[in-house]
Amino acid sequence: MPKTTCAIVGGGPAGMVLGLLLARAGVEVTLLEKHADFLRDFRGDTVHPSTLTLLDELGLWDRFAALPQSKLERAELNLGGQPVTLIDFGRLRQPHPYIAMVPQWDLLNLLAEAAQSEPTFTLLLEHEVTGLLRVGERVTGVRYRSPAGEGELTADLTVACDGRGSIVRADSGLPVREFPVPFDVWWFRLPRECDGEYSLIPRIVPGGLVIMIPREGYFQVAYMIPKGSDPELRARGLAVFKAELADLIPEAEVSTLTCWDDVKLLDARLNRLKRWYTDGLLCIGDAAHAMSPMGGVGINLAVQDAVGAATLLADPLRRGDVRRRDLVAVQRRRLPAAVLTQSVQRILHRKLVQRVLGGAAPQPPAALARVVRRLPWLAAIPAYAVGMGVRPEHAPPFARR
Ligand SMILES: Cc1cc2nc3c(=O)[nH]c(=O)nc-3n(C[C@H](O)[C@H](O)[C@H](O)COP(=O)(O)OP(=O)(O)OC[C@H]3O[C@@H](n4cnc5c(N)ncnc54)[C@H](O)[C@@H]3O)c2cc1C
Numbered sequence: 001m002p003k004t005t006c007a008i009v010g011g012g013p014a015g016m017v018l019g020l021l022l023a024r025a026g027v028e029v030t031l032l033e034k035h036a037d038f039l040r041d042f043r044g045d046t047v048h049p050s051t052l053t054l055l056d057e058l059g060l061w062d063r064f065a066a067l068p069q070s071k072l073e074r075a076e077l078n079l080g081g082q083p084v085t086l087i088d089f090g091r092l093r094q095p096h097p098y099i100a101m102v103p104q105w106d107l108l109n110l111l112a113e114a115a116q117s118e119p120t121f122t123l124l125l126e127h128e129v130t131g132l133l134r135v136g137e138r139v140t141g142v143r144y145r146s147p148a149g150e151g152e153l154t155a156d157l158t159v160a161c162d163g164r165g166s167i168v169r170a171d172s173g174l175p176v177r178e179f180p181v182p183f184d185v186w187w188f189r190l191p192r193e194c195d196g197e198y199s200l201i202p203r204i205v206p207g208g209l210v211i212m213i214p215r216e217g218y219f220q221v222a223y224m225i226p227k228g229s230d231p232e233l234r235a236r237g238l239a240v241f242k243a244e245l246a247d248l249i250p251e252a253e254v255s256t257l258t259c260w261d262d263v264k265l266l267d268a269r270l271n272r273l274k275r276w277y278t279d280g281l282l283c284i285g286d287a288a289h290a291m292s293p294m295g296g297v298g299i300n301l302a303v304q305d306a307v308g309a310a311t312l313l314a315d316p317l318r319r320g321d322v323r324r325r326d327l328v329a330v331q332r333r334r335l336p337a338a339v340l341t342q343s344v345q346r347i348l349h350r351k352l353v354q355r356v357l358g359g360a361a362p363q364p365p366a367a368l369a370r371v372v373r374r375l376p377w378l379a380a381i382p383a384y385a386v387g388m389g390v391r392p393e394h395a396p397p398f399a400r401r
Contacts, residue, residue, distance in 0.1 A: 004030040004122070005317055007142055007155035009129045009168050011038065013104070014285030014302035015161030016111040020058070021310035023118035024399040027317045030153060031121070032144055034128035038108035044293065045101050045213055045220075046072075048300040049089060049387040052096035054307065057394060059401030060114055067106045068216055072099040074379070075201045084372050086201065088379035089387050099387065103215055104299070127151075129162065132171045132281070139172070139280035157322045159309070160283040161302075164269050164290035169283050178271045179346055181292055182354040183209075184230060185266040186223040190252045207359050208248050209352075211293070219252065222266075222293060226357045230265050268292055270342055270349075276335075277327035284309050284330070289338040294345045294353070300389055301341060307393035308333045314398060337390035344385070 006022055008015045011033035019031045047055075047069075055064045075087040089097045115121045126147055133141040133152055141154035160168035169176070192214060202209040202224070213220040223245070225233055233241065241263075242254045257263065272289040276282060284305035291298030309330045316322040372378055 001141075001152050001154055003141075003154045004028050005156050005320070006030070006313075007032065007153055007158045009142060009158065009160050010034075010162035010166075010285075010287070011108065011112065011123070011125075012043070012161060012163055012285065012302065013108070013299045014287075014306045015159075016108055016115065017054075017303050017306035018159060018161060018284070018310055019121060019123075020111055020115040020118070021307065021396070021399045022314060022317065023115050023121035024401075025310070025314035025318065025396075026120060026398075027314060028120045029115075029122070030124060030155070031115075032124045032127040032129055032142065032153070034126070036126050038105040038112070040105070043104045044296050044299060045104055045215070046296040046299060047100040047102050047107060048297075048389070049092055049094045049096050049098065050389055050392040051300055051303050052098075052100060053094060054303065054393070054395055056095060057400050058114070060110065063110055063114075064100075064102075064107075067102050067110065069100045069102040070214055072101060073097075074383075077201055082369075084369055085376065085379050086372060087382045087386060088376070089383045091377060091380035092383055092387055094388070097387075099296075101214060129167055132158065132168060137279060139278060142168070156280075156320060157313070157317060158281050160281065160287040161285050161306070162287055164271075164286040166283065166287035168281070169273065169287050172278055172281055172283070174276075174278060174283065175274050176271050177274060178269075179342070180227075180349075181268045181270050182227055182349050183224040183357060184227055184268055185293060186221075186225055186230075187264045187266050188221050188223070188257060188262050189218045190221055190249070190254065191256055192218045193253065203248065204352075204356055207357065208244065209356055210248055212249070212252075221249075224268075224353060224357065227268075234260055270345060272338060272342060276331040277324070279324060280322075282309065282313075282327050282330060284334070288331075288334075289342060291342065292345045292349065294348045295341075295386055297341055297345075297386060297389065301337060304337065304389055304391065304393045305330075305334045307395065308391075310399070311393070311396040314396065333391070340390045 005028040008031040022029045076083040127144045129142045131143045202211045209224040211222040269290045270292045276288045285302035316326045
């Protein structure tokens with residue numbers, strides 16, 4: 001049976017960064033990704049200041065800077081008829097104080113190319129993991145399906161990076177704590193003729209919230225609908241939706257939406273494993289803590305989980321001796337960031353999304369407008385929380401180039 005030292009399931013941000021770092025530590029890594037490429041659009045495109053610094057530390061800055069991208073330097077909110085800067089990344093004392101909007105497939109391709117230049121890294125595309133291998137209680141690898149048929153791969157350690165619908169996590173039986181999310185997302189494209197600016201803060205009217213991500217030639221639109229309301233809203237007809245959309249985004253051309261197939265439903269979820277590991281298995285990224293799209297922070301958190309895990313596990317993997325306490329250390333290091341970030345997302349769900357989708361007009365407190373206008377440096381605090389995260393990670397020495 002084929003064998004590797006570390007089997008990584010899933011080539012999203014968490015899996016690709018973990019694979020690259022461990023390969024640079026000389027660990028034999030096999031990454032299994034179920035798709036044939038990274039060209040899927042059901043993800044956000046935000047690359048945060050802490051991830052930009054990481055790319056620099058990894059020696060990938062020049063290649064990253066050459067990717068098509070736009071910069072988001074601040075986020076404003078209309079308070080009392082005037083725009084107020086609520087999040088100002090420019091105030092961060094960081095080498096790259098902005099959010100780069102880069103199609104995620106470009107970033108993943110870049111990471112995959114860098115990883116594939118390491119002799120110990122193997123990328124297996126079109127390999128869908130279908131379950132775990134076990135000897136007694138210990139996880140010893142994965143079962144997969146590929147165009148060549150079914151197969152098995154044994155590994156000293158398996159890391160689940162297969163996102164919020166993680167098969168590995170489900171098969172592991174690790175208990176999950178689910179938190180209610182009051183919305184789902186309709187995900188569709190609109191033509192981009194005007195140069196509308198992307199904002200982390202959704203565009204809001206009573207009953208509707210929308211985020212528009214600028215991509216080359218089109219806007220990727222995330223339109224929030226009350227949880228579970230998809231069948232009922234679709235039954236009203238596409239014309240009704242297009243009329244509402246035209247009110248919400250008057251500058252956009254909505255006639256390109258010709259049938260409901262153009263509008264994909266994404267199930268927004270927020271949950272967390274109580275324990276991220278069992279013998280022979282670790283879960284990180286959305287597989288350990290599925291993030292809501294609120295605030296656009298899930299990618300950053302997944303990347304930082306990967307850096308933290310690689311930093312702690314490279315040595316034990318090289319020695320061929322990964323113990324339970326090593327996996328405990330990864331969870332200890334990354335759990336506070338996941339808990340705090342999800343707590344803020346849950347507050348935003350309750351105080352903002354639920355109210356607005358229930359038809360209430362958003363009423364930002366006048367006091368907030370006064371305070372932020374008088375003390376503009378306060379905008380550095382949310383900028384740090386969003387841009388750097390709760391525990392920013394840096395590339396370990398073995399991965400730097
Ligand atoms: C609508 C929406 C919009 C979002 N927008 C943003 C945003 O703008 N910014 C942001 O930071 N976050 C955003 N998020 C959250 C963000 O997408 C996630 O937090 C982040 O992608 C998690 O990264 P990950 O690597 O853990 O998992 P994922 O990105 O989900 O990657 C998982 C990978 O595993 C692969 N995979 C799955 N199952 C298997 C299997 N059985 N075998 C092999 N491979 C498998 C998948 O194909 C995928 O490549 C958004 C989420 C949603 C739902």
